[in-house]
Amino acid sequence: MLRQLKARFGGPVAMAIVGLLCIWLIAMVVLPQLQMIDYSLRPNLLPDEVGGPRDHWSLTNYATLFDNRIHLAIFFKTLWSSVLVTVLTLLVSYPIAYYLAKIATPGQAALCLLLLIIPFWINEILRTFSWFIILAFRGPLNEVLLTLGLIERPVRFLNGDAGVLVGMVYAYILFMIFPLYNAIESLDGNQVRAAHDLGAGTVRTHWRIVIPHAKPGIATGCIMTFMLAAGSYAVPALLGSPGSRWFTQIIYNWFFEGGDWNQGAAYAFLLLVLCIGFMSLVMRLFKVGLADIAK
Template identity: 85%
Template sequence: MFRQLSARFGGPLAVAILTLLGIWLIVMVTLPQLQMIDYSLRPNLLPAQVGGPEDRLTIANYATLFNNDIHRAIFFKTLWSSVLVTVLTLIVSYPLAWYLAKVATPRQAALCILLLIIPFWINEILRTYSWFIILAFRGPLNEVLLMLGLIDRPIRFLSGDAGVMVGMVYAYILFMVFPVYNAIESLDDNQVRAARDLGAGTVRTHRRIVIPHAKPGIATGCIMTFMLAAGSYAVPALLGSPGSRWFTQIIYNWFFEGGNWNQGAAYAFLLLVLCIGFMSLVMKIFKVGLGDIAK
């Protein structure tokens, strides 16, 4: 990395960039994570007890998750739901990325990208609340379905996980579309033409040519979408029902309602380990490395 930066910007500027990057990683990433781990390994004590005989390292905060059936169920439900959100987002994003990269004219692609980006100029909570209005029991979606005669009575879209899924796919679609779009755009059109000339259909062309070429972009999009979904708080809080709680809501409750930062830190670290494990799994499945994803 240093040689590449040095060749592009010169030695002194390359050193300055790497130094600032190192400081940022240490101050903003490494130290907070180490402090969180330290919090998670200590009991929740009164200020007067800190540093006393009861202030010792323990894994009791981690054991709480496995001893609490409700929290454990929510943890695994968050895992499965985040994977489902990732799959749904990929299903929606892949055709769109293909259209933008290989089908649309430059003018059409620019207009489509603009239409995708403009809603994200609005705060995420406002965008999520707009879906709350759309999916409400007497909201516009139910009114349209009733008017078209497709349903006999309003549907409670927000009574389960359906609203959360829709809101998350919408909230994180850009993080899937753009990596896949960038990967597909670099594909040589001659490879697609050759596959079609040899008799390959659309599905086979994508399966044998496009998807293998776009693996780094797909892996990047899946990793980013999963981590954002697993760590989301606003979407499940606004669009979820009491029976569709997210693990992040449990963490929030430990920190800000229960006042138990040690227990909250343990739960947050377990969520971090889950995200790292998913990232490693995706990289293994798609057979890509960090260098491929960084491209």
């Protein structure tokens, strides 16, 4: 990368860019994570006990999760639900991305992208709250379904995880569409036409031609969507029921309601490890590297 920057901007500018990037990574990523790890390994002590004989590293905070069956169940439920959000977002985004990249005219593609982007000019909390209104027991969706005679009584869409899943798919759909769009757009259309000429149907063409070519985009979209879903707080807090808590809500409670930053840091670090593990699994599954994803 440094060599490419030197060729484009010259030596001094390239060194300045790399230097600023390293400073940003160290100050904003590395040091906060190291501090979080340090917090997670120490007990929650009173100010006058800090530095005393009880102030030492241990794995007690991490063991708390595995000793608490409720928190452990919420942890695995967050893992499964985040995977489900990722799969649903991929299923919704793939046809849209393919249409924008290979079927729509430039004008149609620009209009569709504009319609997709405009709602995201609004704050995420406001967008999530709009889904709370739509899915409410006496909200517009229930009124439409009642008017059409599709249901006999209002449905409690927000009772369980359904509202959270819908809200998350909507909230993170662009993070799946854009990587897919960029990957599919680079596919030579002659390959698709050749597959059709040789007798391949639509499903087989996508399975054998389009999807293998779009693997970096699929991997990038899945990684971004999963990490955002697993780390989301606003969507489950607004659209979830009391029985559909997210692991991030437990972390929030440890930090800001329980006042135990050390325990919260341990839970947050476990969530980070989960996200890194998922990222590694996706990269291995799709046989792509960081260089492929960065494209």
